[in-house]
Amino acid sequence: MKITKLTTYRLPPRWMFVKIETDEGIVGWGEPVIEGRARTVETAVIEMGETLIGQDPSRINDIWQTLYRSNFYRGGPILMSAIAGIDQALWDIKGKALGVPVYELLGGLVRDKMKTYSWVGGDRPDDIVEHMKKLMAVGFDTFKMNGCEEMGIVDTARAVDKAVAKIGEIRAKLGNAVDFGLDFHGRVSAPMAPVLIKELEPFRPLFIEEPVLAEQAEYYPRLAERTFIPIAAGERMFSRFEFKRVFAQSGLSIVQPDLSHAGGITECVKIASMAEAYDIALAPHCPLGPIALASCLHVDFVSRNAVLQEQSMGIHYNQGGEVNDYVKNKDVFKFDNGHIHAMKGPGLGVEIDEEVVIERSKQAPDWHNPVWRHPDGAVAEW
Ligand SMILES: O=C(O)[C@H](O)[C@@H](O)[C@@H](O)[C@H](O)CO
Numbered sequence: 001m002k003i004t005k006l007t008t009y010r011l012p013p014r015w016m017f018v019k020i021e022t023d024e025g026i027v028g029w030g031e032p033v034i035e036g037r038a039r040t041v042e043t044a045v046i047e048m049g050e051t052l053i054g055q056d057p058s059r060i061n062d063i064w065q066t067l068y069r070s071n072f073y074r075g076g077p078i079l080m081s082a083i084a085g086i087d088q089a090l091w092d093i094k095g096k097a098l099g100v101p102v103y104e105l106l107g108g109l110v111r112d113k114m115k116t117y118s119w120v121g122g123d124r125p126d127d128i129v130e131h132m133k134k135l136m137a138v139g140f141d142t143f144k145m146n147g148c149e150e151m152g153i154v155d156t157a158r159a160v161d162k163a164v165a166k167i168g169e170i171r172a173k174l175g176n177a178v179d180f181g182l183d184f185h186g187r188v189s190a191p192m193a194p195v196l197i198k199e200l201e202p203f204r205p206l207f208i209e210e211p212v213l214a215e216q217a218e219y220y221p222r223l224a225e226r227t228f229i230p231i232a233a234g235e236r237m238f239s240r241f242e243f244k245r246v247f248a249q250s251g252l253s254i255v256q257p258d259l260s261h262a263g264g265i266t267e268c269v270k271i272a273s274m275a276e277a278y279d280i281a282l283a284p285h286c287p288l289g290p291i292a293l294a295s296c297l298h299v300d301f302v303s304r305n306a307v308l309q310e311q312s313m314g315i316h317y318n319q320g321g322e323v324n325d326y327v328k329n330k331d332v333f334k335f336d337n338g339h340i341h342a343m344k345g346p347g348l349g350v351e352i353d354e355e356v357v358i359e360r361s362k363q364a365p366d367w368h369n370p371v372w373r374h375p376d377g378a379v380a381e382w
């Protein structure tokens with residue numbers, strides 16, 4: 001079998017798909033994107049794609065290693081997201097060619113269903129309890145929300161109390177019927193993280209995500225020493241070579257690689273295994289579309305340390321497009337009390353509706369995250 005063509009589609013709400021065609025008519029789909037930099041990743045996919053024409057798509061490992069190592073410079077969000085989407089599509093092709101789900105090619109299921117969580121509250125945490133109640137009614141009991149709005153490098157007791165009050169309201173109204181992760185989203189600096197975390201201890205969040213920016217990962221062990229709340233991170237780390245340092249320094253309880261940013265299935269299944277050696281839980285990051293979610297689930301289904309899966313249905317980012325919009329077999333992500341059962345179809349198990357993809361790609365968005373500023377005008381972490 002030989003690769004004959006790669007085609008990229010930028011799609012609402014802020015996603016991108018890549019379609020890889022072969023001379024035997026088998027097609028694979030991937031989801032290479034950096035939210036807010038779709039056109040940049042698209043250029044990387046097109047450049048990499050030129051080197052793949054005529055290659056054997058079954059040689060996933062060699063293609064991955066060559067795309068990673070053959071251009072001297074490597075790693076980072078753009079190149080690793082481009083490799084991720086191509087990698088996902090190659091696994092899709094291999095599974096379809098052999099007539100089995102990708103997880104069968106990775107050693108088979110360690111579980112029958114995977115627990116997921118839903119986002120609540122939006123960019124500026126609000127209406128959280130009402131949003132949780134609606135999702136509890138359809139079987140969810142685990143959620144994630146932003147832990148705060150803009151936070152100064154050193155901020156006031158008022159700013160801390162405002163953030164904590166939102167969280168206190170959850171426990172006051174819903175008790176321990178729910179669990180929730182708090183995403184600091186990189187908004188909180190190293191000086192402020194312990195201050196805010198200390199005030200959140202009584203409300204027992206399930207985890208605190210990106211308590212500081214990934215580039216400040218050396219603070220994870222120090223923060224872990226000072227709190228009983230598990231620390232989670234990973235969406236802004238892009239290869240085993242970044243994760244190895246964070247695992248070795250300790251401090252991380254939950255690792256959240258993004259299947260569309262950290263080199264795809266080939267790389268993330270290795271990251272999951274490295275994490276297991278350190279007794280770190282796996283909770284893949286996924287605020288994206290159906291191919292990204294399916295790719296996460298295939299890694300979840302073969303990783304015993306997988307505990308939670310992010311999925312973006314109803315997330316505040318999905319304006320103008322939803323996970324199932326581009327999927328023919330819409331029951332593939334059917335929730336069973338917040339769990340998703342192992343996909344049965346070959347490859348990634350998601351049947352992409354190419355007609356809808358082509359049609360919606362005509363209104364390709366140019367999504368960028370908002371640029372926040374502090375009251376004094378200085379740019380704030382969003
Ligand atoms: O945990 C999450 O889902 C992420 O922090 C998410 O909010 C960001 O990755 C966002 O997609 C960036 O544009």
Ligand SMILES: [Mg+2]
Nearest residue numbers: 183185209235
């Ligand atoms: Mg996050």
